Amino acid sequence: MAFLECNFFSDVLGIATTMNVILPEKRQQRIGMKTKLSSGKLPVLYLLHGLSDDHTIWMRRTSIERYAAQYGLAVIMPDVHRSFYTDMKMGYQYWTFISQELPEIAADFFPISTQREKTFVAGLSMGGFGAFKLALNQPERFAAAASLSGVLNLAEHLQTVDSALLKKEFKLIFGSAAEIKDSVNDLYYLIETNLAADVKLPKLYQCCGTEDFLYEDNLKFRDFCFKKEIDLTYQEQSAVHEWSYWDRKIQSVLDWLPI
Known part of the structure; x- marks a missing residue:
């Protein structure tokens, strides 16, 4: 595996920004004395950070590089600060950046696939929202989201x-809670809209600790998806909002991905 810190200029944001990238070697696995070579573009996971973190956090707090190696999976970890992956009311256009510009730049720089069946997204906390927001707004792009x-x-x-x-911060990002309803930031609305249009949705994976302050919200979303017969894999266990739990569960995510 190779680990890269990629600094580049974003036209959408109007600033220089950074993404961390993990790339597998062409020679993925050895069988006896022979080496099996991978071919074609690499499957890719866009891995999103939480509110108080940045693009470095997954490498610092988990063994994501080691976990991804066995799958021949490229991992793209962008930085969106505290934006909630949103075109902010007062601030930068991070939704346009993450949903349009970043995938194009990453595909230009690295040998990653743009095919739906090889493109995945996952994230924690704020990044968990961002992952489902991407998948439900662009179901034609992602095969699975966690x-x-x-x-x-x-x-x-x-x-x-x-x-x-x-x-005050959320007001700068979204305006008001009322403006989220029936918008690109409303995951319930996005599911309803896609189902009404008979759109093929990505596979979804959801997990949360039973002592997490977001547990009740996660239960409501789980029950809504089950009622709508969404292809959702749900897991829970005793845990709070912390990294030892996410380090374990990202391994479950990688094993679940349809690679």
């Missing part, structure tokens, strides 16, 4: 935030 302890009912979450600073 949320680890994700913020899945965004409008309700914003209304329950106690911190005055976070309330």
